[in-house]
Amino acid sequence: MEINWNNKEPIYLQLRDRLVALIMDGVLQEGDALPSVRQISSEQRINPVTVSKAIQMLVDDQLVEKKRGLGMYVVDGAKNKLATEERNKFLTEEWPQIAERIDRLGLELDDLLGKSTD
Amino acid sequence: MEINWNNKEPIYLQLRDRLVALIMDGVLQEGDALPSVRQISSEQRINPVTVSKAIQMLVDDQLVEKKRGLGMYVVDGAKNKLATEERNKFLTEEWPQIAERIDRLGLELDDLLGKSTD
């Protein structure tokens, strides 16, 4: 879970994506507590405000819920929700641009996928 | 050659990509002069400084060269250079991340081909 400080991708989005990946990969199970803002902040040397911003996005997407006085917890069904929502988002918003780029470069999708699925 | 003003992508990058596409598609042949900064500026309603920034990137990539007092010209071999370099850049820098993403989302070839699988 490393942050790329040179990247054009904002820190809070990088962090959000990391957390999403942890949930999808089952490292963070449903019902589990997220690491605290303070903990993430000190471990990753990220400003607490930035960490909060990332977690707040998960709350807004109803993937995580706050238990008062206890912390943030992964909600039931979060993994399934992610499986469909992230999928749709990728297919409609990101993939079209990528596909056009692949086309322009004269590359074949089959060959590309072969590399990662073989 | 149209600019998307609502896009968060900076104008000078959009413009650079347009020019690269024109070279790759052969609309701008090697040895041809690029449209002048002022011409692009007035046609597209973009500030000349912004246009210059886009073209300067092409100069830095040695796709275009300045002839003092005359204008900017597509260098010999620009098309080939683009064909190989852009491709390599995509395969080594961008595709690995995308592939990991596709993998995690559990997407298949059919999903990506533009026809939903029902």
Next chain:
Amino acid sequence: MEINWNNKEPIYLQLRDRLVALIMDGVLQEGDALPSVRQISSEQRINPVTVSKAIQMLVDDQLVEKKRGLGMYVVDGAKNKLATEERNKFLTEEWPQIAERIDRLGLELDDLLGKSTD
């Protein structure tokens, strides 16, 4: 760190050279933050855009890196990089022309040492 406003050399290049000198002389250590764009801008009475242009050159040369929202930092190894690269560049690109010039003008070592030979 002073700018010569009468010089035909562009301000952003003068500024870049100043910053390079500060790194080579160790005034700016590796890991240190550069003075912020706004700070340089107000102290030296230079437009922020012009200052950015100078610093961006250092980023392109990988002497400096951006930490988003925090500022620009001298990268590890910047000093060594400068010591070798600037030297090579001078020896291969600039010195040959100068040497030819000296030769044609019939100048001797004594002439160049700053004490006229009478």
Next chain:
Amino acid sequence: MEINWNNKEPIYLQLRDRLVALIMDGVLQEGDALPSVRQISSEQRINPVTVSKAIQMLVDDQLVEKKRGLGMYVVDGAKNKLATEERNKFLTEEWPQIAERIDRLGLELDDLLGKSTD
């Protein structure tokens, strides 16, 4: 006698320096006619106005004179004049900057000159 179109050095200065070199090297003897503006212009593919500008500089320096209806001729004493004037100009205007640069790079003048005089 080649022109570098990418160079930051203006064409008319490059051309002027070429002509000066031809005189100093004796290719153009005193009393010889310079190639005509038209000839240089077509051979080097330089705009005639630019060629005139270069030659006019030589006239201003009294290295060349116009013979009405005949063309431009190298004046008597041009070679000597160049030997001293170019020399002084170099020593007072250009060399100090170069010397400082050599110093900053930690290079030794002796070593550098050894390369070109051995």
Next chain:
DNA sequence: GTGGTCTAGACCACT
């Protein structure tokens, strides 16, 4: 005509 530089001032996203 060409591109290059600079300013003043505005607005943006990010930390």
Next chain:
DNA sequence: GTGGTCTAGACCACA
């Protein structure tokens, strides 16, 4: 607070 982008308008050297 940080840097990045853009505009409008000016001025310059060069061909």
